[in-house]
Amino acid sequence: MNAVSEPASPSSAVNHEALQRVAQWLKDNGAIRGRKPDQRRSLLARYPTGLITDAELEALLGVWHG
Numbered sequence: 001m002n003a004v005s006e007p008a009s010p011s012s013a014v015n016h017e018a019l020q021r022v023a024q025w026l027k028d029n030g031a032i033r034g035r036k037p038d039q040r041r042s043l044l045a046r047y048p049t050g051l052i053t054d055a056e057l058e059a060l061l062g063v064w065h066g
Helices: 010-029 039-046 054-061
Strands: none
Touching: 010 054
């Protein structure tokens, strides 16, 4: 059976469109496993607003200005 010579059915067109959308989403957002977690955001979400100053947060994360 040669699938290339057969006409595309409506369901295969939908599948192709779905694959294109997934491919575009991955292109725009990248692979989730490849991303590094945003440690600053994680810490800010964990503690109440104003509890940790920016300087303390930078010290915790090892950010140096110099």
